[in-house]
Amino acid sequence: MMRTSVVSRQMVRSTFPQSGVRSVFAAAAKPQGAQWTKVPGVAGMAFAAGAAATVFTSQSKAARADGAAVPAFSMEASKFDQSQFYGRLMGMYEKIDPRTLLIPGPELASSQKMLEEFKALGKAPPGVTDEQLWNARRIVEAIIHPVTGEPIPAVGRMSAFVPMNVPLCAMMLSAATPIQNIGAQWLNQTYNVVNNYVNRSGATVEWTPLLTSYGLATSSAVGIAVGAGKLLQAVPALKVLGMFVPYLACIGAGSSNVAFTRMEEWNGSGIPVIDHEGKDLGYSKAAGKQAVLQTVVTRSCFLPIFPMVVPPLIMKSLATTLTFGPLAMVVEIAVIATALGCMLPVALSILPQTMEVGVGGLEPQFQNLKDSKGNSITSVFANKGL
Numbered sequence: 001m002m003r004t005s006v007v008s009r010q011m012v013r014s015t016f017p018q019s020g021v022r023s024v025f026a027a028a029a030k031p032q033g034a035q036w037t038k039v040p041g042v043a044g045m046a047f048a049a050g051a052a053a054t055v056f057t058s059q060s061k062a063a064r065a066d067g068a069a070v071p072a073f074s075m076e077a078s079k080f081d082q083s084q085f086y087g088r089l090m091g092m093y094e095k096i097d098p099r100t101l102l103i104p105g106p107e108l109a110s111s112q113k114m115l116e117e118f119k120a121l122g123k124a125p126p127g128v129t130d131e132q133l134w135n136a137r138r139i140v141e142a143i144i145h146p147v148t149g150e151p152i153p154a155v156g157r158m159s160a161f162v163p164m165n166v167p168l169c170a171m172m173l174s175a176a177t178p179i180q181n182i183g184a185q186w187l188n189q190t191y192n193v194v195n196n197y198v199n200r201s202g203a204t205v206e207w208t209p210l211l212t213s214y215g216l217a218t219s220s221a222v223g224i225a226v227g228a229g230k231l232l233q234a235v236p237a238l239k240v241l242g243m244f245v246p247y248l249a250c251i252g253a254g255s256s257n258v259a260f261t262r263m264e265e266w267n268g269s270g271i272p273v274i275d276h277e278g279k280d281l282g283y284s285k286a287a288g289k290q291a292v293l294q295t296v297v298t299r300s301c302f303l304p305i306f307p308m309v310v311p312p313l314i315m316k317s318l319a320t321t322l323t324f325g326p327l328a329m330v331v332e333i334a335v336i337a338t339a340l341g342c343m344l345p346v347a348l349s350i351l352p353q354t355m356e357v358g359v360g361g362l363e364p365q366f367q368n369l370k371d372s373k374g375n376s377i378t379s380v381f382a383n384k385g386l
Contacts, residue, residue: 073124073133075115085349092345100142100159108143108151111136145198155191156198162340164191169307169336172246178226185221189214189253196261213260221253243312247304254300259292262385266292273357273380277371281380286362287355291384294351303347306339355384 071079079094081087114136117125124133142159145152154160168191171184193214228245232238265271265288273284314335315328358379359366369377 070129070131070134073118073130073137075119075137079134079137082352082354088349088352089345092349094138095142095158096161096341096344097142098159098163100139101154101157101163103139103143108139111139112144115140152198156195158199161195162337162344165307165340166333166337169246169311169340170333172225172249173308173311173332173336175225175246178229181225181229182222185225185249185253186218188250189218189221189257192217192253192257196257209261209263213257216260217253217257220256221249224252225249243316244309247308250304250308251301254304255296258296258300262288262292262295265289271382273362273366273382275369275371275377275380279371281366281369281377284357284362284366284380284382287357287380287382290357290361291355291382294355294384298347298350302350303344306343306347307336310339311335351384353384354381356381 078087078091080090082091114125114128114133117128118133124130142157143151155164168184168188171180172188175181175184193210196213197210225245228248229242232242232245259266266285268285268288270283270285271288271291273281273287275281311332315332318328318331356379359369359377362380366377366380371377
């Protein structure tokens with residue numbers, strides 16, 4: 001089973017510099033040559049719509065943020081205040097910006113060199129601004145895997161999430177036969193397992209749990225989609241609920257995928273936790289359960305509402321003025337792209353990635369602990385994950 005120890009510690013510590021965890025929470029408002037490939041048909045329109053919607057959203061959000069002074073550059077702290085929802089939202093919009101998919105190799109190499117010079121000097125290289133350093137870090141973090149140091153395949157990057165998911169959502173919503181349902185759900189879960197592999201927490205991966213998770217998620221998604229379809233045929237009174245079948249399938253598949261992929265966190269050794277001074281306190285299964293539950297609620301239950309429920313409701317309200325055909329298809333794809341581009345960062349920003357957990361709900365070994373000053377430790381911190 002995949003472990004999160006090293007990466008989780010690094011992510012928690014990068015959020016909280018040596019000045020301490022609580023000081024960050026207290027600082028409420030003070031933050032530290034490629035071309036598009038032509039894709040034919042509906043999938044091509046969906047991919048383009050998803051990319052366009054995300055670019056528009058990220059540009060508009062960036063324009064708002066640019067009004068404020070750029071904070072002093074840091075390799076550890078976030079550019080935006082992660083203790084505030086707005087700061088987490090701005091950081092997430094940067095992560096999903098699809099323009100990073102088009103960054104050429106020389107620009108990536110230049111960004112890496114700039115960051116290496118900063119590390120060597122301990123300050124900005126001559127003639128380099130904080131804004132340039134932040135942009136270099138954004139590019140490197142979007143493309144390079146933090147553990148392997150190798151480029152992440154474009155299809156699995158966070159910046160590809162929206163343009164990849166728009167055609168998948170369109171296929172799931174438009175599936176009318178059992179075969180179409182099975183095909184759409186299989187493609188969706190195949191993309192999910194590729195994404196999980198590409199964004200794995202370590203340099204290696206254990207294939208058995210990954211493929212088992214893939215099979216479990218795919219079978220649950222197909223089972224819900226096909227089974228619900230047959231139920232609606234058998235009980236005509238439930239036909240009005242037909243538009244929610246893709247959403248229910250996504251919930252079932254997404255929840256089982258997250259729960260099984262991260263079983264080691266909630267049913268194994270747990271996840272690493274630290275105190276407010278950054279000291280390692282060991283692993284907690286109880287904290288792991290909270291981390292997985294929060295991820296299921298935000299990513300598997302809340303996020304799919306917008307691309308899987310909102311578009312059918314909007315299209316139904318437009319049914320009297322917008323007949324089915326090419327125009328209706330374009331409108332639905334645009335709605336899906338907008339919903340994904342706008343709401344993905346919101347869903348991932350609702351809760352901080354580094355969660356604070358009261359020790360009262362943890363294992364006995366976390367009770368009655370003291371910090372370096374002899375004060376009682378009443379809460380600990382852990383990386384929730386995405």
